[in-house]
Structure formats: C-alpha cells, structure tokens
Amino acid sequence: MCYAEALKARHVDVIETLLPSERRQSLIDALESDFKDIKDVLTGVYLSRTYSDRTLEFISGHGELWSAQIGVLACYNRFARASALCHNYAMKLSHYRRGKKLHNLWCSCEFWRGRMKKNLIAAAAASLFVAPFAFAIPIPIQVDLGPTGVVNGSRLVDLPAPNVEFQGQNIVIDFSFQSGEFIRLFTATTSFQMDAFFRINNAPLIPPLVFAGSGYLIGSQGQLGPAVSLQAFPVTNLVNEVGVDLLLRPLTSSAVPADVYGIRLAMTLPDSPGFGFGNGPDGGITFDGNVFGIGPGVPRDIVPDAGSTLLFLGISLTGLMGARIWETSVD
Numbered sequence: 001m002c003y004a005e006a007l008k009a010r011h012v013d014v015i016e017t018l019l020p021s022e023r024r025q026s027l028i029d030a031l032e033s034d035f036k037d038i039k040d041v042l043t044g045v046y047l048s049r050t051y052s053d054r055t056l057e058f059i060s061g062h063g064e065l066w067s068a069q070i071g072v073l074a075c076y077n078r079f080a081r082a083s084a085l086c087h088n089y090a091m092k093l094s095h096y097r098r099g100k101k102l103h104n105l106w107c108s109c110e111f112w113r114g115r116m117k118k119n120l121i122a123a124a125a126a127s128l129f130v131a132p133f134a135f136a137i138p139i140p141i142q143v144d145l146g147p148t149g150v151v152n153g154s155r156l157v158d159l160p161a162p163n164v165e166f167q168g169q170n171i172v173i174d175f176s177f178q179s180g181e182f183i184r185l186f187t188a189t190t191s192f193q194m195d196a197f198f199r200i201n202n203a204p205l206i207p208p209l210v211f212a213g214s215g216y217l218i219g220s221q222g223q224l225g226p227a228v229s230l231q232a233f234p235v236t237n238l239v240n241e242v243g244v245d246l247l248l249r250p251l252t253s254s255a256v257p258a259d260v261y262g263i264r265l266a267m268t269l270p271d272s273p274g275f276g277f278g279n280g281p282d283g284g285i286t287f288d289g290n291v292f293g294i295g296p297g298v299p300r301d302i303v304p305d306a307g308s309t310l311l312f313l314g315i316s317l318t319g320l321m322g323a324r325i326w327e328t329s330v331d
Contacts, residue, residue, distance in 0.1 A: 006210050008035045015070060027070065136170035136266060143285060145181045148297045154288040159196055161277055166209065168271030174218075175263040175285075183260040184293035185253050186302040192289035193249030194263055199283050202240040203275040209234065209241055213267025215248040217260045224253040224260065230267055243283065257301040 011031055015024050139162050146157050164171065175196075177183070185192060194215075203209055211232035217224040228248055235243035246265065253260075269276075291302060 006208055007212075008032075010210065010212075011070075018070060136172045139164065139171055139173045141173055141175050142178050143175055144178045145183070145287075145294050148181065148294045150291065150293050150298060150302070151287075151289070152291050154286050155294065156284055156286045159198070159283040159285040161199060161282055163276070163278060164269065165274070165276035166203075166270045166272040168269060170266070170268050173265045173267075175265070177261065180296065182295045183287065184295050184298050185256050185258045185260065185289075186291060186293065186299075187256050188290070188302045188304045189256065189292050190290050191249075192251050192287070192292055193247065194251060195248075195286045195288065196246045196265070197235070197243055197283040197285070198246065198277045199243045199281055200241055201275060201278045202242060203272060205234075205236060205239075205241055207272075209244065209270040209272060209275070211244060211246065211267055211270065213265060215251075215263060215265040217251050217253060217258075218262040218264055219253070219259060220261060223264075224258055226252065226254075230265065259295065 008031065012028060015027055015031070019027070141160055141162065143159065144157055146155060162173070175194075200209070211230065213230040214227040215230060216227040228251060231247040231249070233245040233247065234241050235245060246267070248263070248265065251263070293299065293302075
C-alpha cells in the first residue's frame, strides 16, 4: 500500500504544479476514488497471493487515464486565455459594426476556437508523455543479442549497468544491438515484450522507489509502434531493494514483418539521492515472445501455420465420416 500512497502523492504534486487552484479539487477527488479502487484490488492480490495480466492492465491503465486528464486540463488552461481574447475582440467589434464582414469575423473566431479544443484533446495525452522527456538525459546501452536464429519463447542476455543516481530526473535509455544484429517480428508474432533487470545498491524498502515512464520499438525509420506504459517491479532480499524489473509489454509494430534495431525507454527516476543503478555487476534483459527472429540470417517472414491446421481438420473430418459409414453398415 505504501507504493500506492507514494504514487498518489506524485500525481497530486503534478496536479498542484500544472493546474490553477479552481481546477485542482475535482481531479484530486477523482484521483482519490481511483486509488481507493486500486487499493481494494491490491488487497485482494495480497490475500490471494495471485494476480493476472488483467490485474496489471487495470492498474497501469489508470496511469494513462490520469495523464490524459491532467494533460488536457493543463494545456486547455494555457490556451483558454488566447481563446477568450479572440471571443472578447469579436464582441467589442460588434458594438461598432453590424453586417456580413463582422459575421465572417465572428465565424472565423468560433472556427479557430473549435479547432483549438478539438486538436488539444487529441494531442494532450501524447504531448504529456513526450514533453517531460524533451530535455531528458540520454543513456545509450548496447546489448549483445547472442546467436542469430528463430526464437520460440525467450532470449536472456547480459545488460550493462548505467551509473545513474536517483535524483528524480528524467532519462531516456536507448537500447541498441551490437554487431549489426536486429530483432525481427514476424506475421506469426502475436506477443513480444522486454524485461530489463537493473541492480540497485541496497536501497531501503521504505519509502518505496517509484519508476514511471513508457517505451516503444525503434526501426530503421524511427518509431515502429505505439508507446506502452512502463511496469516496474521491485526485487528485494526482504531487507533492501537490490534491483528492479522494468517491463514493457506488449511491444508491437504497426506493420509486420518488422525489423527492430532498438528500444527506447523514457522514464522518471525516484527522488532518492545516495541510491541508484550504480556501476556494479551487470543485470539482465529478457526478450520474450511466441516467435521472433534474431538477425541477420533469419527468414524474411513466418506466417501462422494455417496449412497444418487444415490438415488436422481434414484428418478429423475423414475419421468422423469413416466412423459414420461403419455405423451405417453395421445397422
């Protein structure tokens, strides 16, 4: 529960920083209600000692909703004054002139106000994730993917440790692959994810370390698919936090087959000076999926095996028809 309280406090700080006082309380009330639901879910997880993918999606999905709501209100607050000036200007002119030209001016003002609101809502959620990381500290990390070939399941490789202290800063980790290797997502690839484990130099369990961010796949021409929210899981020895699992899933491409040349992870680190990833032993990174390739030297594409499915279906139907004929002959 302490993790939930720390996360709620960070969201309240953002609301109080970005929004004027008259717009804060309704959003804070909604935040309180959502966190009550989340605590109820976490209580159930704690008591049952089990969780599912839907549980993780339920909790992480709230982060996207909160970000969108805060972003819309913050951006709307900045543009509302400009919209009001346009409205007031047209109203003042109406005292001096009546006619077609004034009507056109009024319609023009209303048109731009409407477009401003429409485009603002569409762009706010995306801009909220991008803007904080515009001046983030870049950290390039090269990963050796190991032997090339088709992978059915997972591939675990070493992960160099960045020497970063936790000071609440924004960082962008750009994972790239050594020796010209790449990951190929096939048409048959229905699931793919990345789980990066970083060691931490024995941070205390209280207060908890909170990591937040998002990530996406990078191809030869840039971003391949939508960004997904970061899921962070502490690794402890029951006394200290000795590491963290940074999970991005599901990582998808807008088109397949697709060659992945890197993965970008943008995140906000905890504000806990004196602790960090350090420059100690390497961690590990796991790429997991039903099927994917480590290139070069892999098939251009692998498609779902519809042929074998049809073959087995044909065999089953033939067997049923044979059994029916035998029953008829016996009768």
